[in-house]
Amino acid sequence: TPPNPSSRRRTRSSSSPASPSLGTPTGAQPKLTVQCAGITKAGLPCSRQVKALSAFAFLAPDEPVERFCHQHARELLEPSGFYTRPRGQQAAAEWVSFAQWIPPYLSHPTQILLRTTMEAPASVSDSPGHIYAYELRAAGRLEPVALKVGRAGNVKNRLGEWGRQCGKEVVLRGLWPPREGTGTLLRGRLRMGDKARCSHRLERLIHLELSDISLYSTHLTPEFAAPFPQPSTPARNAAAAGRPPASPASPATAGKTKPVRRPLTPCGECGKLHREIFTFERARARGGPAVREWEDVVWPVIERWGRFV
Numbered sequence: 001t002p003p004n005p006s007s008r009r010r011t012r013s014s015s016s017p018a019s020p021s022l023g024t025p026t027g028a029q030p031k032l033t034v035q036c037a038g039i040t041k042a043g044l045p046c047s048r049q050v051k052a053l054s055a056f057a058f059l060a061p062d063e064p065v066e067r068f069c070h071q072h073a074r075e076l077l078e079p080s081g082f083y084t085r086p087r088g089q090q091a092a093a094e095w096v097s098f099a100q101w102i103p104p105y106l107s108h109p110t111q112i113l114l115r116t117t118m119e120a121p122a123s124v125s126d127s128p129g130h131i132y133a134y135e136l137r138a139a140g141r142l143e144p145v146a147l148k149v150g151r152a153g154n155v156k157n158r159l160g161e162w163g164r165q166c167g168k169e170v171v172l173r174g175l176w177p178p179r180e181g182t183g184t185l186l187r188g189r190l191r192m193g194d195k196a197r198c199s200h201r202l203e204r205l206i207h208l209e210l211s212d213i214s215l216y217s218t219h220l221t222p223e224f225a226a227p228f229p230q231p232s233t234p235a236r237n238a239a240a241a242g243r244p245p246a247s248p249a250s251p252a253t254a255g256k257t258k259p260v261r262r263p264l265t266p267c268g269e270c271g272k273l274h275r276e277i278f279t280f281e282r283a284r285a286r287g288g289p290a291v292r293e294w295e296d297v298v299w300p301v302i303e304r305w306g307r308f309v
């Protein structure tokens with residue numbers, strides 16, 4: 001269950017008549033029209049119907065996600081950051097810059113969902129837990145890397161359920177929060193460290209970003225190789241000087257109508273569409289620059305959102 005900015009919006013998006021048809025079979029791209037989750041200047045729900053799909057909706061069709069019309073999408077992409085809403089009376093609100101957390105190479109619908117998830121106050125139903133990531137080891141060296149990233153209150157219990165899955169060996173790759181020192185990831189020797197607070201929110205942020213990268217194969221594009229976050233971006237300086245922030249995305253990534261989008265395909269072994277398993281096309285298979293799928297793609301995402309939450 002993901003944290004949701006407001007119960008009002010949630011009701012609207014999940015009561016939409018289009019939602020139930022989302023769990024459509026194999027290969028079919030869900031074509032949806034839902035009501036924009038934006039609020040008009042008059043304070044009313046925006047009545048526009050939108051079809052804009054997020055990568056997340058593609059990989060986790062059952063999860064409710066908000067969609068926005070062009071106008072409201074633009075409004076949501078405009079602010080350069082937000083003030084946190086501290087719980088305690090004495091605590092001070094902190095400024096959070098989006099540019100420090102959301103990579104510019106993500107598609108706009110995903111950037112918007114990350115923004116609204118970041119800004120939403122912690123849900124009361126959220127709970128501490130660990131984020132784990134395991135690989136379903138592929139037989140071939142050119143086969144896409146398949147990594148499952150999930151959340152567990154008790155990873156040791158969960159580990160018992162993992163043996164082989166879909167004919168592949170399950171190998172634990174990482175845990176958040178990480179164990180200090182030489183934390184072994186071997187099953188019989190695993191010791192868990194502290195739990196992350198708000199593990200639902202953390203999982204949601206990680207899933208949003210990974211589904212975008214996986215779907216568009218962004219890790220194989222030149223934009224991905226640029227250092228992120230930028231030490232000091234022009235947008236931030238402009239905002240600091242009181243000028244309006246620059247456009248949140250470069251023209252190269254705006255709109256993101258890339259042809260590399262891969263549909264979710266059923267598992268070759270069990271025929272199911274696997275949720276929360278992210279597959280990453282191998283750089284080698286394309287003859288592209290060397291990208292390490294775990295070290296360069298997945299772990300940095302877990303680590304960055306782990307620090308945020």
Ligand SMILES: [Zn+2]
Pocket residue numbers: 036037038039046047048068069070071072
């Ligand atoms: Zn709208």
Ligand SMILES: [Zn+2]
Pocket residue numbers: 165166267268269270271272274
């Ligand atoms: Zn399977």
